[in-house]
Amino acid sequence: QHTHPYVISDLYTDIQQGYLLLDLLEVLSGQHLPREKGPNNTFRYRSNIENALTFLKSKSLKLINIHVADIIEGKPSIVLGLIWTIIFHFHIEELARTLACTYNQPSLDCSSAVDSSSKAIQSANESSKIKERWKISATKALLSWAKEQCSLHGSINVTDFKSSWRSGLPFLAIIQALRPGVVDLEQAKARSNKENLNEAFRVAELELNIPRLLEPEDVDIVNPDEKSIMTYVAQFLQYSRNLHETEEDTQEKVREAMSWLAAQEKKLAKLLVDTENETYYQKYKEMMSFMESFSQEKKAFLPVLSSKRSEAELSEDQQQMREEWDKLISQINEWKAKLDQMLPSPLGNIEAWLQEVEHLQAEDLPDLQDPFKAMFVFRETIVIFKGLMDHFDSHLDTLQSFKNEDEKNMPLVLPEKLDEMKRRL
Known part of the structure; x- marks a missing residue:
């Protein structure tokens, strides 16, 4: 979803340079967020990671035993701990915040509402304590919500x-509460744990x-891992929140999104015409400018654009909106x-x-029942991949030695594009 999309192939390796974290x-x-520009080296990686950690600390996140050197080394336990901290703050806390008052948990929103009448001013230390208390209550609020869904079914x-x-069974009970009729809880009670879990994950993905x-x-x-289950x-x-919006609210959001999509389509068409005779450098620069504003503006519409509902549950307007989004x-x-x-040669x-190479890495192997066929397909893929990787060293040398200027000493390609290609390589 970033302005410059990033393909993650190995989390522990990809995070070491700091770009992934900032993105x-x-x-x-x-x-x-600020980022260090210049040649790729340890100093630049360290600076980018420090910028990311400083930003997280400014949000009052406690980064216990998470150090720059450990991330540069790609230590799995440290990297996973950092990613969990980010997931908890930006996803779980934000979701659970809506439940805090319902389950009498001390959210920041609730506490600020109480204090507003007396105009209380909290110190930075007090604010940090409240956020730490809220982190615990976010877990409790999410657990209370899960208990409530399960209590509907015995x-x-x-x-x-x-x-x-x-x-x-709890997963199936929540699915039944959100979408009555898609699972059979009585039948599930006679099945094994593995069968129930498999059915829950399958139905959740499908329905x-x-x-x-x-x-x-x-x-x-x-x-089992508590963090994985919470996530x-x-x-x-999130699905429940999307369900409980009133029809009027949803229709209004869809109308606003449709209007924005139409404006973006016109803007893009005009940009293509205006830059038709421009140099590659200028075309790419205009594209970056468009994508930057596009990425910022779309955040307001993402909840309705990325609705988890299936095609059958969408209204005609929502289906049209999804088609327009896909088209754009x-x-x-x-x-x-x-x-x-x-791109210049x-x-x-x-x-x-x-x-x-990226397409081959992202492509799933077919689910073949015949082990001999599966082995043949796998070997064929390996041969293709090895053939591509034979060119790796020469492409790396070419990219690193590329002289980015024309006969008038003007840049041929934006440095950001070269950095992106080096990063992907």
Whole structure:
């Protein structure tokens, strides 16, 4: 979702340079964060990571035992701890905040409402304590919501985000509460834990459009990971919030989104005409400017544009909006692809090679029942990948030695594009 989309192939490696971290925080916060520019080196990576951690600390997030050096080394436990902190603050806390008053938890919003009459001014230390208390209550609020959904269906008891979910029944109970009739709880009580978990994750993905973040073996163990289960359960709360909007609210949001989409389409069409005879450098610069404003403006419409509802649940206007959104994204991607084809030699060849490798990495292997066929397909993919990687060293040398100026000493390509290609390589 970033202005310059980033393909993550290995979290522990990709996070080491700091770009991924800054991109992620910019998307989640909607803010522009400072980043070090210049040649890729340890100093630059360290500076970018420090900027990201400083930003998180400014949000009163406690980063216990998370140090720059550990992230540069890609230490799994530190990287996962950092990502969890980000997920909890920007996703789970934000979702659970809406439940705080309902379940008598001390949210920041509730406390500010109480203090406003007396004009109380809290010190930075007091504010930090409240946020820490809210972090605990966010977990409690989410758990209370899960308990409430499960209580609608008899004796399904939830006391934590660990072993309570092992049977799979709480997941199925929440699905039944949100979408009555899509699961059979009585039948589930006679099935194994693994069967119930598999069914819950399958139905959630198929009927509620909730990504399958877990597998049965992640949950049906003695001590399942609390953070993973919380992150997954939060997706159901998000779905619930989308369901409870009034029809009038939804229609108004759809109308606003449709108006914005139409304006963006006109803006894009005009930009294509205006830059038709410009240099590649200028075309790319205009595209970056468009994408920056596009990415900022779309945040207001993302909840309605990325609705988790299936096609069958969408109104005619919502279906039209989704079609317009897909159409606009397709036009933007087409524009980007044309610009990539216009890259000056030899960058064009490197870009085409990068896209081919990324496509191969992202492509799922077919689910073949025949093990011999599966092995043949797998070997074929490996051969193709090895063939592509034979060109890696030469492309790397070419990119690093590329002289970015024409005969008039003017830049051929924006430095940001070169940085993006180096990062992807």
